[in-house]
Amino acid sequence: MSRADRITASLLLAFSVAFSAGALKFYKYWGHDGPGSAFLPFWLGVVMAVLAGMMLFRRPGEIEDWLPRGEARARVLVVLGVTAAFIALLNVLGMIIGTVLFLVVLVRYLGRHPWWLTIAIALAAAGLNWLVFVRWLRVPMPEGVLWIS
Amino acid sequence: MDFLTHLGLGFSIALTPFNLLMAVAGVMVGMLIGALPGIGPPSGVALLLPLTFGMEPTSGIIMLAAMYAGTMYGGTITSVLINTPGESASVVTCLDGYQMALQGRAGPALGIAAFGSFIAGTVGVVLLMLVSPALAKWALSFGPPETFALMLLGLTTVTMLAGDDPLKGYISMVLGLMLAMVGFDIISGDARYGFGIPEMMDGVDFLPAAIGLFGLGEVLAGAEEKTQTAKTKLRLRDVMPSLADWSRSKWAIARGTALGFAVGVLPGAGPTVASFLAYTVEKKVSKTPEQFGKGAIEGVASPESANNAAATAAMVPMLTLGIPGSATTAIMLGGLMMWGLRPGPMLFEKNPEFVWGLIASQYIANVMLLLLSTLCIPLFVRALRIPYSILMPLIILFCVTGAYSLKNNVWDVGQMLVFGVIGYFMKKLGYSPAALVLALVLGPLAERALRQSLIISDAGMGIFFMRPISGVLMALALLAVAVPVVRAFMKK
Numbered sequence: 001m002s003r004a005d006r007i008t009a010s011l012l013l014a015f016s017v018a019f020s021a022g023a024l025k026f027y028k029y030w031g032h033d034g035p036g037s038a039f040l041p042f043w044l045g046v047v048m049a050v051l052a053g054m055m056l057f058r059r060p061g062e063i064e065d066w067l068p069r070g071e072a073r074a075r076v077l078v079v080l081g082v083t084a085a086f087i088a089l090l091n092v093l094g095m096i097i098g099t100v101l102f103l104v105v106l107v108r109y110l111g112r113h114p115w116w117l118t119i120a121i122a123l124a125a126a127g128l129n130w131l132v133f134v135r136w137l138r139v140p141m142p143e144g145v146l147w148i149s
Numbered sequence: 150m151d152f153l154t155h156l157g158l159g160f161s162i163a164l165t166p167f168n169l170l171m172a173v174a175g176v177m178v179g180m181l182i183g184a185l186p187g188i189g190p191p192s193g194v195a196l197l198l199p200l201t202f203g204m205e206p207t208s209g210i211i212m213l214a215a216m217y218a219g220t221m222y223g224g225t226i227t228s229v230l231i232n233t234p235g236e237s238a239s240v241v242t243c244l245d246g247y248q249m250a251l252q253g254r255a256g257p258a259l260g261i262a263a264f265g266s267f268i269a270g271t272v273g274v275v276l277l278m279l280v281s282p283a284l285a286k287w288a289l290s291f292g293p294p295e296t297f298a299l300m301l302l303g304l305t306t307v308t309m310l311a312g313d314d315p316l317k318g319y320i321s322m323v324l325g326l327m328l329a330m331v332g333f334d335i336i337s338g339d340a341r342y343g344f345g346i347p348e349m350m351d352g353v354d355f356l357p358a359a360i361g362l363f364g365l366g367e368v369l370a371g372a373e374e375k376t377q378t379a380k381t382k383l384r385l386r387d388v389m390p391s392l393a394d395w396s397r398s399k400w401a402i403a404r405g406t407a408l409g410f411a412v413g414v415l416p417g418a419g420p421t422v423a424s425f426l427a428y429t430v431e432k433k434v435s436k437t438p439e440q441f442g443k444g445a446i447e448g449v450a451s452p453e454s455a456n457n458a459a460a461t462a463a464m465v466p467m468l469t470l471g472i473p474g475s476a477t478t479a480i481m482l483g484g485l486m487m488w489g490l491r492p493g494p495m496l497f498e499k500n501p502e503f504v505w506g507l508i509a510s511q512y513i514a515n516v517m518l519l520l521l522s523t524l525c526i527p528l529f530v531r532a533l534r535i536p537y538s539i540l541m542p543l544i545i546l547f548c549v550t551g552a553y554s555l556k557n558n559v560w561d562v563g564q565m566l567v568f569g570v571i572g573y574f575m576k577k578l579g580y581s582p583a584a585l586v587l588a589l590v591l592g593p594l595a596e597r598a599l600r601q602s603l604i605i606s607d608a609g610m611g612i613f614f615m616r617p618i619s620g621v622l623m624a625l626a627l628l629a630v631a632v633p634v635v636r637a638f639m640k641k
Contacts, residue, residue: 027339034604037337040596041330048323066577072373079372083545087562103542111538129550137203139554
C-alpha cells in the first residue's frame with residue numbers, strides 16, 4: 001500500500017502544481033469587482049498539493065498486495081478491453097451489432113455458457129435495449145452499418 | 150389548511166396511472182439492485198437517470214425515490230439469505246439476520262425487516278412533510294455566504310464519514326472539485342482547462358462520471374473474483390413474524406426509526422451510518438445483549454428500520470437546501486438540474502407539484518414496498534441465481550447506453566470509461582468515489598456562491614465568519630476537518 005500511495009501522492013502533487021500554475025497563467029485571479037476564474041482553481045491546487053504532501057510524508061502503512069495477479073488480472077483487463085473496443089467501435093458498428101458482438105464475446109469469456117444460450121442472451125438484450133431506448137425513450141442510437149432508427 | 154391542499158395536490162399527481170407505474174417500477178428495480186451485490190443505490194440512481202430524460206421531472210423523481218427505498222430492502226434479502234450484503238446499509242443486518250436464517254427463521258427475519266421498513270419509511274415521510282416546508286422557508290433568507298458555508302459543511306462531513314482514511318477522503322473530494330472547474334466559466338466566460346477540445350467546454354459531466362465510478366468501476370472490481378452464483382438452500386415458509394417477534398421488535402423499530410431519521414437529515418451521514426448506530430444502540434439498551442449476533446430479531450428490526458428512515462430523511466436537505474448528504478442524493482440533485490429545476494429553498498414555492506408529488510408518492514412507495522417484499526420474495530431470490538457472468542456484461546451495456554443517451558455522443562461514453570478505470574483504482578486504494586461525485590455536483594454551485602460572496606464582501610473571507618448563520622456553519626465545517634486531524638495526532 002505504501003508504494004502505491006507514494007506513487008499516487010507524487011502524481012497528485014505534480015497534477016496540483018500544474019493545475020494551479022495553469023490557472024494563474026491562463027486565467028484571471030482577480031477581476032475588477034471580485035475573484036476571477038483562476039481564483040478557486042488556484043487555491044484548490046494549493047489544497048491538493050498540501051494533502052498530497054501529507055500523504056507523501058506520513059508514516060507508510062504495511063505493504064499490501066492490492067493489484068490482482070494471474071487470472072484475476074486477466075479477467076479485469078479483458079472486461080476493460082472488450083468494453084473499450086465496444087465504445088471505440090460504437091459509431092462504426094452501430095448500437096445493435098455492437099451490443100450483440102460485445103455480449104457474445106464477454107458472456108462467453110466470463111461464463112463459458114453454451115453457444116446457444118450466449119447468443120440468445122445477446123440477441124434478447126440488444127433487442128430489449130433497442131426497444132427501451134430507441135422506440136420508447138426516442139434516444140437516437142448510433143446506427144452504424146445497420147440501418148435501423 | 151394550506152398543508153392539506155398541498156398534500157391533496159401531491160396525491161392527485163402521484164396517483165395518476167403513469168406515476169403509479171413509475172413508483173412500482175422504481176421499487177421493483179430498487180429491490181433488484183439492492184439485492185445484487187456489486188451495485189448499490191448510487192449506481193442504481195445513476196443508471197436509471199437516463200431513462201427519466203423523456204419524462205416529466207415529477208415522474209422521474211418518483212421513480213428514483215421509490216428505487217432508493219427499494220434498494221434498502223433489497224440489500225436485506227441477500228444479507229439474511231446468503232450472508233452477503235447487497236449494499237452497505239444492510240451490512241449490519243447480516244450479523245443477526247443470517248443467524249436467524251440458519252435457525253430456520255429467514256421468513257420472520259425478512260418479514261420484520263419489511264414491516265420495520267414500512268413503518269420507518271412512512272413515519273419518515275410524515276416527518277419529511279412536516280419538517281421540510283419550515284426548513285425551506287427559513288433557508289429562503291440565505292444569501293451566497295450561507296449557501297457556500299452550507300455546501301462546505303456538506304462536503305466536509307460527507308468526506309469525514311466516507312471511509313477509514315480521512316486523508317484519502319479529502320483528496321477524493323478536492324479532486325472532484327478540481328474536475329468541476331473544467332469547462333465554461335459562467336461569470337468570466339473563460340473555457341477553463343479545455344485544451345482547445347470543443348467537448349471539454351461542457352466540462353466534466355457528473356452523470357457519465359457517476360455511471361463510470363459506481364457502475365463500471367464496481368463491475369471491474371467484481372471481475373477479479375470468479376464468483377459462483379450464490380446458492381441458498383434455505384426455504385422460506387412463513388414471512389409473517391409471530392406475536393412474540395413483534396413484542397420483541399416493537400421498540401427496536403421505534404428507536405431505529407427515530408435514530409435513522411435524525412441521522413439521515415444530517416449531511417454526510419446516510420443510511421449506512423444510521424444502520425450501524427441503530428444496531429449499537431439496540432445492543433446497549435437490550436436486557437439480553439448476549440443474544441445479539443446469535444439471531445436476535447431486534448438486531449434485524451432496528452437497523453432495517455433505521456436505514457429506511459434515513460433514506461427518506463436524506464431527501465430533506467436535498468429538497469429544502471439543495472445540499473445532498475450522500476452520493477445517492479447528489480446524483481438525484483444532478484438529475485433535478487438536468488430536468489431544468491433549480492434545487493434549493495425556492496423549489497417548494499416554484500414547483501409545488503414536484504415536491505408534493507414526490508412526498509405523496511413516497512407514501513405509496515412504502516405500501517408497494519411492503520406488498521412486494523412480503524409477496525414477491527421468492528421472485529427476488531430467483532433473480533439472485535442469475536450468474537454474474539451474464540449480469541456483469543448486461544450492467545456494462547446499461548452503463549454504455551446510459552452514458553450515451555445523455556447527449557447522444559460517444560465522448561460521454563468515453564468519459565464514463567475513464568471514470569470506470571478511476572473508480573476501480575479508487576476502490577482498490579481506499580479513496581472515496583462518493584466524495585468525488587458529491588464534489589463534482591456541488592463544485593459549480595459552490596464556486597458561484599463563493600465568488601458572489603466575495604464580490605459583496607468588503608472584508609474578504611471575513612464575510613463568512615461575520616454573519617451569524619454562515620459563521621456557525623463554517624465553524625462546524627472546520628470542525629469536521631479538524632476532528633480527523635486531531636484524532637491522527639492522538640494516535641501517535
